[in-house]
Amino acid sequence: MSDTSGILDGHRARKRFGQNFLTDEAVIARIVSAIAPKADDRLVEIGPGLGALTCQLIQPLTHLTVVELDRDIIPKLLARCSKQKTAHDQSSQSKLTVLEQDALTLNLEPLACEGPLRIAGNLPYNIATPLIFHLLEQSKHIIDMTFMLQKEVVDRLAAHPGNRDYGRLSLMVQAVAEVESLFVVPPTAFNPPPKVDSAIVRLVPRTHPLVPxxxxxxxxxxxxxxxxxxxxxxxxxxxxxxxxxxxxxxxxxxxxxxxxxxxxxxxxxxxxxxxxxxxxxxxxx
Known part of the structure; x- marks a missing residue:
């Protein structure tokens, strides 16, 4: 397990990027267990931040691609990964590709040239919903997506008729993907703590969307x-x-x-x- 002590290392979260850094080792381990990365997975992590999740996800993988918009955080992410060794004594950094860009403009096709992708990440709450729709438009390249989102959003994604959270978001997403709410993450798992609960959700694109x-x-x-x-x-x-x-x-x-x-x-x-x-x-x- 990677050490999360001192992970912030003087870095201050940027409000404009919606940054809340995950620091709770038990929660990180539980997320990794839910994703269950395997060596040959073509995994893409969105919003790796300072690498708390990245350094554990990358351990069993042959390669990991991460998408990060904050250019100031990338050197710290790379430095942290360089200190991590895999089971084969290979530097995690050597297995890591960093795409410095806005995930809302991410084109999955080049990344999926050798096969469909698995996607994961702690999504900035201010772009979570449009980002999910952007990715689902490219669902033919995706096996599954496991995200940490604001709990309220996860509740709406997974809601069924008769539930007060059921609405347009529920219908538009469930028409193209199976949705599973996994578990809740409290604000205390982050630095700085957000003002709301978070939750982990798994989205599996439907092979045949329900709406033609x-x-x-x-x-x-x-x-x-x-x-x-x-x-x-x-x-x-x-x-x-x-x-x-x-x-x-x-x-x-x-x-x-x-x-x-x-x-x-x-x-x-x-x-x-x-x-x-x-x-x-x-x-x-």
Missing amino acids: DDLKALFGELVSLAFAHRRKTLQNNLKHRLPTSTIVLAGIDPGTRAEQVSLDEFITLARLVKEQASDSPNPGK
Whole structure:
């Protein structure tokens, strides 16, 4: 196990990068156990920071790629890895590739040229949701993703109908990936401690997304409209987009709220709206 004592080494977390450094050895070990890296995994870590997680992830790996935006932290990360030795007495630094860039612009295709990737990281809370969507757009290159996120976000990602956390984020992500909430991480595991609990989540992209490409835009539109006003019924939220009869035809009670409508039901509704639009006469012809 790598030593996390003195990991900050005088480095001050930068608020603009959303930095909260993980320092609890027991939590780090539990995260590594959840990821379970194997020698031939093509693993990409996002936001390695000062390397508390990196130095343990890299131990069994042949190679590890990390993505870090803070250029001032990279030399400290490399220095820390240079002190770590693997089981084969090889410097961790020699197995490490650092990409100095914004993860929101990360193109996975070049990294996946030899096979699909596993992705992990302690994601900055200020970019977590858009980053997950950015990565899921490239899901054909991904085996799985294990992230530490704000617990509130993990709860929303994993929520099911009838749960107060269930909403647009739940539906849009679960349509393309299986979501598993693993465990909670308290603020005391970080320096500086965040003001909220964190949680570990695993996302496994679906081989066949539940929403086909030709239905994605419409599905997204209907979900957004349905949750625009959570206290209103589905009928009221969608009344300017489609007639109540379409909701009934989809087998959904128009008087229910969106948080009660399942992913399958939203897909059925979107497919029905598309079919009705195709069957409608075109006044321009």
